[in-house]
Amino acid sequence: MPIFYDVTPAEVRYQIGCYEKAFLSHKEKFGANVNKWKAALNHVANLNGWDNSKKNRGEGELVDEIVKKVINELKTASLLVTNCLVGIENHVKEIDAMMCCDSKDIRIVGIHGMGGVGKTTLAKIIYNRLSHHFEDCCFLSNIRETSKLKGIEGLQNQLISDLLKRQWSNIGNFEEGIKMIKERLCGKTVLVLLDDVDEMTHWDALIGQPAWFGLGSRVIITSRNRDIVEVPEVGYPYELVSMNFNQSLQLFCKHAFGRDYPSDDYVAFSTKVVKTIGGLPLALEAIGKLLPRRSKDVWGVILKKLKQVPLNEVKRKLETSYDALDEWKKHIFLDIACLFTGFDQRIVLHSWKDSDLFPEEGLEVLQKMSLIKIGKDNKLWMHDQLRGLGRNIVHLESYKEREKRTRLGNHEEGLDMVMETKGTQKVEALCRKFDPQLLYDFVNKEVET
Incomplete structure (x- = not known):
């Protein structure tokens, strides 16, 4: 210049x-x-x-x-990635081979797995490794939530703005956005990362056909739903699974103790934590960061609680997948979490045969959403953190139902007492004792009488 x-x-x-x-x-x-x-x-x-x-x-x-x-x-596209990385090298090597930067064709890799398993982290590492090969790069994060807040048009605007390197906000609707992406980005060799895609609508609006982009383009997609990445356009689906015990222990210790292994005093405790969490990086990081901020006297209590319900940060992540299910599949998920983990699926299907749950379809969807696995022995498997989530959901629903019945009983008892009471001050005192709705019900009942 x-x-x-x-x-x-x-x-x-x-x-x-x-x-x-x-x-x-x-x-x-x-x-x-x-x-x-x-x-x-x-x-x-x-x-x-x-x-x-x-x-x-x-x-x-x-x-x-x-x-x-x-x-x-x-300026190169460099996404922030944690320094505490464990067991990521083999995944990177496999996806690097899939991407094959020397090839001039268009390649799309789809990384799928359960929430919190590290899909976004892995995708960011691959994106950073490839970005210096491309002039035009775009990272669309958390598409599931962003599409709810900004609409799919907002994502289309960002995609075009990032790849054309200028502000773009002229898209008024979904169809117009598709047309504009095809026209404006046609022939451009791009690198795109679409994080947390959960609907084919997102796919159609942002990628559509690989031929929209120029030869040599690379697209990375992360999703909890295997259906999203098992389409003809995604030539390279890749399942990311939980970490093994040694990797899990190393990651936990990095966050909890600032090193790769526990001291002799904490070997037994660290082993219990890792076995309880079951190789989920998000949960290992969350509990590892939490413990140093708490008194060692309550570590045991935290571990005991962890066996029953995930930490809030992990729970929110896992609940996203649960909330995406319809009522039939939620019922099946909760049944497995509370009763049927480890059971032969044929026995479980028999127990549901007279229900209206459509269990065969439900089990297939739960597998594709990485919420359960069915082993070669036909047994149902669910990650311990997901089991904890399901049991906690049932516990809270049961508690709310008990509270509702208790409040209803108190309300009826209080209304009877109010009806028998004379004097404004006494009526107000009773209403405050039970609940404010009593006063409304009392007045209406008096009017009716």
């Missing part, structure tokens, strides 16, 4: 003015080499740069403009 400082592009291009004098002296000294230099300067003068000879702006303005342009050109 040439800067023509106190010289015009014409002087550089044609070597006139002070350049002419300089080249006359150079020719005597360097001979034929000078012609190469003249050609080089002619080429430079034809590049797009800044001409300060016009004096239409101050030097400060010029420097500011140059710095912004250079930073924008040199």
Whole structure:
């Protein structure tokens, strides 16, 4: 990017003015080499740069403009990734082979697995490794939630803005966005990461057909739903599973003790934590960060609670998958969490045969959502953190139902007492004792009488 400082592009291009004098002296000294230099300067003068000879702006303005342009050109897409990485190398190596940067075809990799297993972290690492090969990159994070807040049009706007490197907000509806992506991005070689895609609508609106982009483009998709990545367009689906025990112990210790292993005093405790959590990176990180902030006297209590219900941060992540289910599949999920983990699926299907739960379809969907697995021995398996979530949901529903019945009994008892009471102050006191609704019911009952 040439800067023509106190010289015009014409002087550089044609070597006139002070350049002419300089080249006359150079020719005597360097001979034929000078012609190469003249050609080089002619080429430079034809590049797009800044001409300060016009004096239409101050030097400060010029420097500011140059710095912004250079930073924008040199800026590489680098997403923030935790420093505490364990057992990620093999996954990266496998996906690198799938991506094959030297290939000029269009490749789409779909990473799927249960919530909290590390799909986004893995996708970010791959994105960062590839980004320096691409001029046009885009990362759309948390698509599930973002589409609810901004609408799918907001995601389409961001995709076009990031890839064209200028603000774009002209999309008014879903169909218009699809048309604009096809037209504006056609032929561009891009790198795109779509994080947490949970509906085919998102796929259709943002990617549609791979041919929308130029040859050599790479797209990474993360999803909890296997159906999203098992489509013909995704040539390379990849399931991310839980960590093994040794990796889990190492990750927990990094967060809890700041090193890869526990001290002798905490080997037994750390082992219990890891076995309870069951190889889920999000949960290992959450409990590892929590313990140093709590007194060691309550560590045992935290572990005991952890066996019954996940930490809030983990619970919120897992609940997203549960909330996406319809009422029939929620019922099946809760039955497995509370009763049927470890059972032969044929026995479980028999127990549901007279229900209206459509269990065969339900089990298939739960598998694809990474909420259960069915082993080769036909036995149902559910991650301990998901079992804890399901049992906690049932416990809370049961508690609310008991509370409702108790309040209803108190309400009826209080209303009978109010009806038998004379005197405004006594009626108000009784209503405060039971609940405010009593006063409304009492007045209506009096009117009816």
